[in-house]
Amino acid sequence: MKKILVLLFFITTTITGFTQSDSIFIREIYDEALEKGEAYENLRSLCKDIGSRITGSAEAEMAIKWGEKLLHSYGFDKVYLQEIKVPHWERGTKEAAWIINEKGATFKLDILALGGSVGTNGLIEGEVIQVENIDALKKLKKEQVHGKIVFLTQAFDQKQIMTGKAYGACFPIRGQGANEAGKLGAKAVVIRSLSSTTDHFPHTGMMSYEEGINKIPGAAMSTENADLLTKWLKNGKVVLKMEMDCKTFPDVISYNVIGEIKGKDEKIISWGGHLDSWDVGEGAHDDGAGVVHSIEALRILKVLNYQPNHTLRCVLFMNEENGNMGGKSYAKLAKEKNEEHICAIESDRGGFLPIGFDIDGSIEQVKMINEFKNLLSNFELYRFNKGFGGVDIRPLKEYYPNMIQLGMTINSQVYFNYHHTNNDIFENVNKRELELGAAAMATMIYLMDKNLK
Amino acid sequence: MKKILVLLFFITTTITGFTQSDSIFIREIYDEALEKGEAYENLRSLCKDIGSRITGSAEAEMAIKWGEKLLHSYGFDKVYLQEIKVPHWERGTKEAAWIINEKGATFKLDILALGGSVGTNGLIEGEVIQVENIDALKKLKKEQVHGKIVFLTQAFDQKQIMTGKAYGACFPIRGQGANEAGKLGAKAVVIRSLSSTTDHFPHTGMMSYEEGINKIPGAAMSTENADLLTKWLKNGKVVLKMEMDCKTFPDVISYNVIGEIKGKDEKIISWGGHLDSWDVGEGAHDDGAGVVHSIEALRILKVLNYQPNHTLRCVLFMNEENGNMGGKSYAKLAKEKNEEHICAIESDRGGFLPIGFDIDGSIEQVKMINEFKNLLSNFELYRFNKGFGGVDIRPLKEYYPNMIQLGMTINSQVYFNYHHTNNDIFENVNKRELELGAAAMATMIYLMDKNLK
Numbered sequence: 001m002k003k004i005l006v007l008l009f010f011i012t013t014t015i016t017g018f019t020q021s022d023s024i025f026i027r028e029i030y031d032e033a034l035e036k037g038e039a040y041e042n043l044r045s046l047c048k049d050i051g052s053r054i055t056g057s058a059e060a061e062m063a064i065k066w067g068e069k070l071l072h073s074y075g076f077d078k079v080y081l082q083e084i085k086v087p088h089w090e091r092g093t094k095e096a097a098w099i100i101n102e103k104g105a106t107f108k109l110d111i112l113a114l115g116g117s118v119g120t121n122g123l124i125e126g127e128v129i130q131v132e133n134i135d136a137l138k139k140l141k142k143e144q145v146h147g148k149i150v151f152l153t154q155a156f157d158q159k160q161i162m163t164g165k166a167y168g169a170c171f172p173i174r175g176q177g178a179n180e181a182g183k184l185g186a187k188a189v190v191i192r193s194l195s196s197t198t199d200h201f202p203h204t205g206m207m208s209y210e211e212g213i214n215k216i217p218g219a220a221m222s223t224e225n226a227d228l229l230t231k232w233l234k235n236g237k238v239v240l241k242m243e244m245d246c247k248t249f250p251d252v253i254s255y256n257v258i259g260e261i262k263g264k265d266e267k268i269i270s271w272g273g274h275l276d277s278w279d280v281g282e283g284a285h286d287d288g289a290g291v292v293h294s295i296e297a298l299r300i301l302k303v304l305n306y307q308p309n310h311t312l313r314c315v316l317f318m319n320e321e322n323g324n325m326g327g328k329s330y331a332k333l334a335k336e337k338n339e340e341h342i343c344a345i346e347s348d349r350g351g352f353l354p355i356g357f358d359i360d361g362s363i364e365q366v367k368m369i370n371e372f373k374n375l376l377s378n379f380e381l382y383r384f385n386k387g388f389g390g391v392d393i394r395p396l397k398e399y400y401p402n403m404i405q406l407g408m409t410i411n412s413q414v415y416f417n418y419h420h421t422n423n424d425i426f427e428n429v430n431k432r433e434l435e436l437g438a439a440a441m442a443t444m445i446y447l448m449d450k451n452l453k
Numbered sequence: 454m455k456k457i458l459v460l461l462f463f464i465t466t467t468i469t470g471f472t473q474s475d476s477i478f479i480r481e482i483y484d485e486a487l488e489k490g491e492a493y494e495n496l497r498s499l500c501k502d503i504g505s506r507i508t509g510s511a512e513a514e515m516a517i518k519w520g521e522k523l524l525h526s527y528g529f530d531k532v533y534l535q536e537i538k539v540p541h542w543e544r545g546t547k548e549a550a551w552i553i554n555e556k557g558a559t560f561k562l563d564i565l566a567l568g569g570s571v572g573t574n575g576l577i578e579g580e581v582i583q584v585e586n587i588d589a590l591k592k593l594k595k596e597q598v599h600g601k602i603v604f605l606t607q608a609f610d611q612k613q614i615m616t617g618k619a620y621g622a623c624f625p626i627r628g629q630g631a632n633e634a635g636k637l638g639a640k641a642v643v644i645r646s647l648s649s650t651t652d653h654f655p656h657t658g659m660m661s662y663e664e665g666i667n668k669i670p671g672a673a674m675s676t677e678n679a680d681l682l683t684k685w686l687k688n689g690k691v692v693l694k695m696e697m698d699c700k701t702f703p704d705v706i707s708y709n710v711i712g713e714i715k716g717k718d719e720k721i722i723s724w725g726g727h728l729d730s731w732d733v734g735e736g737a738h739d740d741g742a743g744v745v746h747s748i749e750a751l752r753i754l755k756v757l758n759y760q761p762n763h764t765l766r767c768v769l770f771m772n773e774e775n776g777n778m779g780g781k782s783y784a785k786l787a788k789e790k791n792e793e794h795i796c797a798i799e800s801d802r803g804g805f806l807p808i809g810f811d812i813d814g815s816i817e818q819v820k821m822i823n824e825f826k827n828l829l830s831n832f833e834l835y836r837f838n839k840g841f842g843g844v845d846i847r848p849l850k851e852y853y854p855n856m857i858q859l860g861m862t863i864n865s866q867v868y869f870n871y872h873h874t875n876n877d878i879f880e881n882v883n884k885r886e887l888e889l890g891a892a893a894m895a896t897m898i899y900l901m902d903k904n905l906k
Contacts, residue, residue, distance in 0.1 A: 034611045158487045158885070161833050196885060353806065353864050355835075380614050382808075382835035411806050411864065413885045432611070432649060432866045 017371035017451060023378070025304070026443050030379060032300045033439035039296040040431045042070065043351070046291060047282035047426035054115075054279035055319040056088030056252050063275050064255050067291070067316045071259035074299050076314075078262070081255040084329040086319045088252045089116055091279055092245035097190070097219065099128070099229055102236045109225045110200050111190070112280060113246040114174060114207040114218040115322045124217075125149075125241040126187040130233050134172040137180045146185035149240045151233075152177050153192045153226060156416070163196050163412040164349075167419075170194045178218040179210045188217045188242060192226035196416040200224050203420045204278050206322050217244055254318045256326045259298055263310040268334075269448055270313040271297065271345035271441065274320035274392055281424035285415060288426075289351030289434060291316055293408070296438035297445055308449045310342065317392040320348065324391055331395035341400045343448045346390025347441055349410040350418075351429040354440040355380075358387025360397065360405040369406070372447055381440055383409050404448070408441060470824035470904060476831070478757070479896050483832060485753045486892035492749040493884045495523065496804070499744060500735035500879035507568075507732035508772040509541030509705050516728050517708050520744070520769045524712035527752050529767075531715070534708040537782040539772045541705045542569055544732055545698035550643070550672065552581070552682055555689045562678045563653050564643070565733060566699040567627060567660040567671040568775045577670075578602075578694040579640040583686050587625040590633045599638035602693045604686075605630050606645045606679060609869070616649050616865040617802075620872075623647045631671040632663045641670045641695060645679035649869040653677050656873045657731050659775050670697055709779045710769040712751055716761040721787075722901055723766040724750065724798035724894065727773030727845055734877035738868060741879075742804030742887060744769055746861070749891035750898055761902045763795065770845040773801065777844055784848035794853045796901045799843025800894055802863040803871075804882040807893040808833075811840025813850065813858040822859070825900055834893055836862050857905070859897060861890065 033039070050066050053059040064081065071079040097109040113119075126149035131137045133154040137145075152173040156166035173191045181189040193203035200222045207218045219242065221229070232238045257275060273290020277283020298314040317326035334341055345357075356376075359366045369384045376382075389397075389405030397405060418424040486492070503519050506512040517534065524532040550562040566572075579602035584590045586607040590598075605626040609619035626644045634642040646656035653675045660671045672695065674682070685691045710728060726743020730736020751767040770779035787794055798810075809829075812819045822837045829835075842850075842858030850858060871877040 030614065031612050159484050161483065161831075161889075163885070353866055355808075355833075377836075378614075380808075380836075383830075383833075413806055413889065414883050417883075430867050430870075432616070436614075436866065 017368065018375045022447070022450065023375060025446065026375070026379065028304055029300055029442045029446065030439045032303060033296065033435045033442070034432070037296065037435040037438065038299060039292040039434050039438045042292040042295060043284065043288050043429060043434060044426055046288045047284050052277050052279050052281055052283050053275065055086045055254060055276045055322060056249070057279065060254060060276055060318065064257055067257035067275055070295060071257065074302060076259040076261055076298060076302065078260040080258050082258055082330065082333065084254055084256060084318060084325050085251050086254040086325045087323045088249040089322060090247055090249065092119065092247060094243050094245040097221070097240060097242035099232060100239045100241070101232050107228065110202050110222040111219045111242070112202040112204040113244045114220060115204055115278065116207050116248065117178070117218045117244065117246050118215045119245040119247055120188065120217050120243050123241055123243045124187055125239055128229065128233060128238045128240050130230065134176055134180055140184060142184050145181065148186055150177070150181035150186045150189045151229060152189065153230060155192060156196055163416050166196070167194055167416055174205050174220065175207055178207055178216050179213055182214045182216040186216055190240065191218070191220050193220045193223050194416065195223050198223045198227065199417070201421040201423050204280060205420045219244060256318055256330055257316040259314045261298065261302060261308060261312045263308040263312065265310055267310040267340045267342050268313055269310050269343045269445060270315050270341065271445060272315035272317050272392060273347045274318070274326065275316040276318050276321055278321055278420050280420065281422045282426055284424050284426045284429050285350035285418050286420065286424055287320065287348045289429060289437065290347035292434070293347040293438045293441045297442035300438070300442045301446065306446065310449055310452070312445060312449065320392050327392035328395045331399055334396065335399040341396055341403050342452050343404050344389060344393035344396050345406040345408065345441065345444055346393045347408045347437065348390050348392065349408065349412065350415040351434040351437060352414060353411040353433045354408055354437045355411060356383025356409045357444060358385060358389065358407040358409050360387065360389040360407070365404045368451070376443070379440070379443065406444060408437065410437065470821065471828045475900070475903070476828060478899065479828070479832065481757055482753055482895045482899065483892045485756060486749065486888045486895070487885070490749065490888040490891065491752060492745040492887050492891045495745040495748060496737065496741050496882060496887060497879055499741045500737050505732050505734055505736050506728065506730050508539045508707060508729045508775060509702070510732065513707060513729055513771065517710055520710035520728055523748060524710065527755060529712040529714055529751060529755065531713040533711050535711055535783065535786065537707055537709060537771060537778050538704050539707040539778045540776045541702040542775060543700055543702065545572060545700060547696050547698040550674070550693060550695035552685060553692045553694070554685050560681065563655050563675040564672045564695070565655040565657040566697045567673060568657055568731065569660050569701065570631070570671045570697065570699050571668045572698040572700055573641065573670050573696050576694055576696045577640055578692055581682065581686060581691045581693045583683065587629055587633055593637060595637050598634065601639055603630070603634035603639045603642045604682060605642065606683060608645060609649055616869050619649065620647055620869055627658050627673065628660055631660055631669050632666055635667045635669040639669055643693065644671070644673050646673045646676050647869065648676050651676045651680065652870070654874040654876050657733060658873045672697060707771045709771055709783055712767045714751065714755060714761060714765045716763040716765065718763055720763040720793045720795050721766055722763050722796045722898060723768050723794065724898060725768035725770050725845060726800045727771070727779065728769040729771050729774055731774055731873050733873065734875045735879055737877050737879045737882050738803035738871050739873065739877055740773065740801045742882060742890065743800035745887070746800040746891045746894045750895035753891070753895045754899065759899065763902055763905070765898060765902065773845050780845035781848045784852055787849065788852040794849055794856050795905050796857050797842060797846035797849050798859045798861065798894065798897055799846045800861045800890060801843050801845065802861065802865065803868040804887040804890060805867060806864040806886045807861055807890045808864060809836025809862045810897060811838060811842065811860040811862050813840065813842040813860070818857045821904070829896070832893070832896065861893060863890065
């Protein structure tokens with residue numbers, strides 16, 4: 001028994017990668033975030049002084065200036081813009097849809113055009129054909145769909161504990177619905193919003209067209225409306241009329257916004273959130289929270305006078321929502337400049353309670369992160385599983401396959417109630433949860449800087 | 454090395470207290486809760502059809518009938534009321550306060566009488582003396598305080614990661630403020646609300662008087678108002694005028710509401726939340742959530758046709774908020790009836806995301822619970838620390854010192870924004886988070902039933 005205890009002690013001590021001074025420093029990070037934190041006020045400012053900020057919009061330009069000014073105000077070693085080319089899609093001014101049943105009853109739907117959709121070119125109408133998902137749609141014949149409006153109804157699988165998985169499963173009805181319906185001659189596609197809940201908010205989000213395809217318009221209706229339309233369809237034919245004048249314009253110039261603290265060597269740890277948002281609500285959780293988490297993490301490390309081993313770089317990525325040109329360009333430029341990237345971290349899962357980090361890395365890297373588990377459990381961070389880092393940082397991995405990437409894991413239960421809706425506003429973010437997210441980011445940056453060679 | 458691996462394997466298998474069938478059954482619990490759950494609708498009904506339900510009120514009587522009817526509707530083996538004697542305090546109809554500065558500027562405060570407070574017997578007034586906390590108050594002399602109104606300002610320590618600790622530290626200004634101020638001849642005590650945030654909602658809650666003391670009224674103002682009053686006091690004297698006609702009436706008869714499924718033996722696992730609430734808002738998080746968690750846990754186990762080893766008993770406790778006569782009487786009656794209680798579980802920390810269970814038990818019991826850690830991490834439950842079970846179940850421990858008690862641990866970051874306020878309403882509870890809480894309760898009951906002898 002004594003032998004086992006000795007062995008267990010040996011195993012315990014060798015797998016523990018932190019020291020007493022780490023523990024003290026991380027406590028200081030949390031104290032700063034929770035007592036003197038600026039993340040919440042910064043989020044208020046981004047949401048209220050700038051507003052929603054889709055790539056290519058005046059608001060996105062204003063957000064770039066906002067971010068640059070804020071990073072400058074904190075006196076980091078280097079603040080700069082990184083020029084990139086981005087898509088430019090606008091919702092336009094017309095967006096309406098109605099359903100009419102055989103008795104002539106009419107109901108106005110809550111809809112939002114999907115990002116990237118073409119407009120309808122005036123008021124269009126078609127009989128509604130309800131299809132559950134992409135697989136079922138692909139099995140239909142042209143004569144069943146031609147001239148109709150396809151209504152895709154796949155709902156979130158509520159059994160999924162992590163709502164991101166439910167979202168991922170429904171993603172094809174939004175991303176590919178217009179392609180598959182278009183191939184069968186449909187006039188348009190309308191989808192049940194990708195949402196965890198039943199309410200009256202439609203959820204927008206990216207869709208794209210396959211090369212050379214007949215482009216048909218795509219829109220999302222609220223989950224309440226989708227339930228109603230399903231009910232109507234049980235009682236007979238329903239016609240849907242809709243008009244949208246959304247449009248894609250030529251690409252424009254935009255920017256990633258970057259702030260740095262120099263390290264003892266040239267190796268780079270970068271992290272960020274995305275500065276763009278959809279053009280509805282205020283982009284508070286998606287991804288205002290990630291933007292202010294990221295800025296606050298660098299501010300805290302500077303205020304605490306931390307002298308990093310590596311260059312610490314906070315990146316506010318442009319265009320995550322509809323093209324990811326910020327992330328792709330950042331990675332390409334990094335490689336062109338021969339930068340040495342060892343770690344990247346992303347916050348793009350909202351401003352709710354942080355619970356850990358997903359790890360996109362080797363078995364050894366997953367093990368390395370788990371060595372901090374006992375330390376981090378003092379700050380209520382528990383979850384360190386193999387997983388996905390984030391859309392913005394993923395392109396770096398193509399050029400730096402051995403780097404470790406981390407995605408901050410946030411309580412996902414409520415996130416998809418707000419995601420891409422007019423309800424994603426500052427008032428729906430809690431101050432302490434946001435601050436804990438910033439502290440968790442700063443903590444992980446610190447641990448990676450200390451432990452990665 | 455091989456020897457170490459063999460040894461590690463041995464250690465791993467012997468400390469793992471669950472089987473494949475446990476894993477499957479728990480998955481069924483979650484599926485039922487998330488797909489066919491009734492907790493959310495039950496909470497809506499309790500909040501909207503009954504409303505807030507302070508002990509001794511008509512609403513509390515209605516809530517007892519509501520609970521009894523609901524338990525009956527699920528066809529449990531036994532549903533019954535347990536008669537208890539409870540205190541009866543009423544807020545009355547008058548509750549107002551104003552502050553007036555030296556220039557005559559007047560501001561109406563948001564206040565709530567503290568539970569158990571005496572009334573003011575008409576409009577009273579006094580100069581405000583600001584004191585940070587109970588220790589500072591105890592150091593003052595009678596001539597400094599006599600005839601004045603004591604204003605206690607202790608704020609939550611935002612550095613505490615778990616907000617319950619910040620609440621605990623501030624608790625004395627609410628619980629004992631009137632006693633200490635009264636001893637020094639104050640006319641009344643007003644406190645900064647015990648809240649994590651700064652807003653306009655005052656938070657009520659229990660206070661009590663020491664035997665034979667001069668009883669002075671106690672009230673809480675919103676954190677925004679407390680900040681304003683502090684600001685005013687920096688510029689000169691401030692007079693506070695207030696009127697409250699709250700009153701304590703003779704004790705009345707009330708009931709705990711109990712539902713049971715019989716087990717193979719007579720040993721008892723009981724769990725619950727408290728059916729009473731404060732008389733403001735709707736008692737949605739505190740503790741409507743715990744009530745519906747508890748009922749739903751038993752419903753799920755019945756629907757899944759689980760045949761328990763021990764008697765499974767769901768208890769809706771009355772009077773947790775101002776006397777705990779439900780919990781105390783339940784324990785006393787259990788002992789009188791020679792019942793054998795082996796485990797008790799409580800949900801009284803809101804309807805937010807469940808993260809684990811606090812364990813009030815021996816080192817061995819803490820270890821036993823942690824044997825389920827890997828299993829429960831599949832359901833995003835991570836936290837199994839030594840801690841407190843709950844106010845309602847605590848009295849059982851006096852009669853059954855060896856029993857294990859568990860308190861469901863819930864994300865605490867937002868809880869104290871709503872606690873004991875008019876803002877603790879159904880709309881502020883998320884459906885999925887509530888359902889996950891019910892599933893976590895059912896899961897822990899199942900594991901205890903299977904593993905406790």
